Amino acid sequence: MIGCRNDLHEIKAIDNDKVLPVSTTSNVEMIYSDSSVMKARIKAKLRETYMNEPSYVEFSKGISMEFYGPKGKVTSRLTAGHAISYNAKEIMEARNNVIVTNDKGERLNTEHLIWDRKANRIYSDVFTTVTSPDKVIYGEGFESEGDFSKYKIRNIKGSVRLKH
Template sequence: MVKDVKTENRRSPLWLLILSMAVLTSCENDLEKVKLYGKAKELPVETGTNIKILYSDSARVQVEVNAPVLDRYDQENPYVEMPKGLRAFFYNDRMEVKSRLTADYGIRYERQQRMEARKNVVVVNEKGEQLNTEHLVWDEKQEKLLSDEFVKITTKDEIIFGNGFEANQDFSKYRIFKIKGTISINNPRNASHP
């Protein structure tokens, strides 16, 4: 019987070592999972549906933004995201719509007072002129619309293609940079292609 006790004592450290390794291995896997979960996208602090945001100056509404879904993230650089798209209306002093903007995605950086519209961005002014692009920035402080990507502007007389664009926020005055071509709508023979 003493012999069995000695055998048990010799095996105990071996079992203890195997058990310790199993526990440490399982903890290591759990730590890896925790690291992966920590890298996941931060969750919004607020979420709303069918949101309407009004931007005003001196008690006059200048811009109205509507979004089916709006998520607000509160971090070092807070922002709101409109993952299901947006519609924006730019008003004059008489509350008449001067232009409207639609996009499939939007994000607004609160501190910079800058909103970006992406994917199928369309801006139409009161004259019926239309801008199409995949990325547009609305600089709220400067009251400008900007893009450094491909743009297409359709007027009643022509279609203009270019890379880069700048306009006032109601899209009544604009400049196209790096014009790639123009198509005359009234007379296709007059089209020019630089």
């Protein structure tokens, strides 16, 4: 004779509602385009797709992006230790040592950044440093064109002029 017993606490421990990806891909390269015009290229070591609400794609091992201008040239680059892309909202959140550089030699450092693909904007509400060839500006948040060509630093905390 064989018998079974189901302990409700043991079942709940096994079924802990952990969200798992529906697909996992390593060493990924993706292209974002609009009306057949390439806007950005993304490279990541790991890409995980989740279909829960809201659905999203997670890049938990870092991300590297190149943004392209209207003539097809790279105008800026972004790297981050972690990123999540929400397809329905058309935004991507980048975190952990986020660095954005542009073709004018300017560099943005922050810990959290949002890229709004629809509006072609990047922005943040946390501490931000922008370094240009002649100065460093510190502020609490910023807003920029998607290619980091024109930007506004909010709540400026200070600036330092650089001598060469």
